[in-house]
Amino acid sequence: MSELDRDTHLTSVGPGRFTVEITDRWSIGTAPNGGYLAVITTKSILASLPHPHPFSVTTHYLSTAQPGPAEVIAEVVREGRGHSTGQARLLQGGKERLRTIAVLGDLSTLGGGPTQVTLEPPVLPDPSQCERGRAGPTAALAIADRLDVAMRPGDVSWMPGPDGAPRTHSERAVLEGWVGLRDGAPPDPLSLVFFADALPPPVLNFSSVRTPWVPTLELTVHVRAIPAPGMLRARFTTRALIDGYLEEDGELWDARGKLVALSRQLARVQRIG
């Protein structure tokens, strides 16, 4: 069982009702990572429906979750032959932290339908040539101990270089790199929901963004194929930062070079002062 599986373990306490212990092991500062939380709600939906894989998962972040116990309430929206749909709410002390709606299916039964992919996987330097240090710019990053990440050095221009000297902001909101779980567990379809929100925001490469806090309002992940074992290649980009709001688009490619997930989130650069 992977660390991610274990730290999102649900205890069933009734029909569609679960408890979970949100650990502090996937936090950025004091806040549990949004992708980690979305794995919890998505897992409760998977537990409530017959289909084994998430196809599209949308999560709205409503209030800041805290490490500690939480309640998850899952609802069956629709059960169908090829797809089914469910929704889940995660609450702490009666306060809703996040809400996820997901359509599920069975990726293992696909095949034979028309296929034409014009996106190309990122061409990356060997992980040994990449930025392996902290996954983000802040001091206390428990998530960095869970993630095996190797980012293209030119794509983390807000971070100090290996010698500790500041780099020059690239002004390119692109972040490409290798990503996996530190415990070596292979990626599975559910973990892609986590990886879609696990890397630091590429918008930090803009010098106009003066805070590392870019909270997510809404995150949607489309899981498109079962990933092969091995580290994923990731590409995250922001192409429209408008009045502090931004979309962040992600692509996740598996070790065979196959596209396995697309993601998009609406986020907002935290205001200062």
Add this chain to the structure above:
Amino acid sequence: MSELDRDTHLTSVGPGRFTVEITDRWSIGTAPNGGYLAVITTKSILASLPHPHPFSVTTHYLSTAQPGPAEVIAEVVREGRGHSTGQARLLQGGKERLRTIAVLGDLSTLGGGPTQVTLEPPVLPDPSQCERGRAGPTAALAIADRLDVAMRPGDVSWMPGPDGAPRTHSERAVLEGWVGLRDGAPPDPLSLVFFADALPPPVLNFSSVRTPWVPTLELTVHVRAIPAPGMLRARFTTRALIDGYLEEDGELWDARGKLVALSRQLARVQRIG
């Protein structure tokens, strides 16, 4: 009042409860357009919360809606200072047709935050040089009488040319064009939810796609600015068709050349036979 406003008119029948008459005036074949339906559910959320504009709207399509009466049940998820979140379900005969979750805000109060946009608006021929005919490939398209659309001729390669002769599939899943409402009503933030799903799918430019039916499983629209009056410029692309499933990404630009919405949907090429 625009046709779109009138044909999505909600009658309040209780707290968070509305009735609506789904018209057959926005249909593709016998099925009401998904963007039109999402305007109805989004409107019920707007009616239930203090913020005036949709920021992110996700709709799951659960069963095929029919023209005729429907019930809409809206729920307040969270009321906040800067944003609020709501959800709505549209039912016919007790059967849920679609479900929308949306985070709202006030686009008119934005300004001054960091802004950096690397996307470029489509460079389009004059509408008189574009394909103005039917908005799609099927016979009965009521929606074509509501939409003012002018598509780049090379981007609708599955449609017969002006002389009725078949074109050659371009094998490029891109569709760019001008779009507005036929009644001349200017676009507003809510109407962008409609425009994000109003054009035919660019994936029809692939010769491997042998059916015009590409039903949407999930559609997410990010509204990023209040559109200026005048026709919008649209760009829709599909970059990953995998085993019949596809994402369709949209950009909507206003008459000033400002990006006003981004959209993405997960859809599926209908199986034949």
